[in-house]
Amino acid sequence: MNNIDKVTLTIPKEKNIALIAHDGKKPDIINWCEEHKDILAKHKLYGTGTTARLITEKTGLTVKGYNSGPLGGDQQIGARIVEGKIDFVIFFTDPLTAAPHDPDVKALLRIVQVYDVPMAINKSSADFIITSSLMDTEYDHDVINFKENISQRVKEMS
Numbered sequence: 246m247n248n249i250d251k252v253t254l255t256i257p258k259e260k261n262i263a264l265i266a267h268d269g270k271k272p273d274i275i276n277w278c279e280e281h282k283d284i285l286a287k288h289k290l291y292g293t294g295t296t297a298r299l300i301t302e303k304t305g306l307t308v309k310g311y312n313s314g315p316l317g318g319d320q321q322i323g324a325r326i327v328e329g330k331i332d333f334v335i336f337f338t339d340p341l342t343a344a345p346h347d348p349d350v351k352a353l354l355r356i357v358q359v360y361d362v363p364m365a366i367n368k369s370s371a372d373f374i375i376t377s378s379l380m381d382t383e384y385d386h387d388v389i390n391f392k393e394n395i396s397q398r399v400k401e402m403s
């Protein structure tokens with residue numbers, strides 16, 4: 246897998262942002278969303294079930310909710326990244342609490358890396374990322390050419 250073809254994908258001006266927070270960080274993400282409400286309102290928002298519902302109730306932002314994290318919500322967001330339907334992740338993680346669905350969270354982090362998706366994992370990184378001038382523009386980036394990758398693998402294995 247060393248010589249992998251790349252394909253240029255575009256993160257659009259109106260981004261598809263996933264908002265996720267572990268339980269201990271939910272108040273922080275709600276405050277953060279309130280603080281950056283004007284910017285967030287320009288984009289399409291998604292989230293794991295509880296986080297999405299709380300943000301909508303407390304800030305009035307429209308956030309489409311998937312399942313709750315421990316019930317597969319992180320995996321659903323990972324799948325949307327693979328499909329190119331989510332292109333940006335804000336995830337307030339709690340490093341001091343064990344979670345039963347830690348493998349799902351790790352899987353999401355891996356998919357974020359594979360697809361070169363911008364991601365913040367705490368408040369300061371979220372502050373930097375959301376105030377970047379790139380928030381207002383399209384952004385081209387190179388990711389693995391998944392179609393070519395399958396053709397190559399099939400050729401190698403036939």
Ligand SMILES: O=C(CO)COP(=O)(O)O
Nearest residue numbers: 293294295296313314315
């Ligand atoms: O556990 C989570 C992320 O791993 C978040 O899920 P909820 O938003 O449903 O609490």
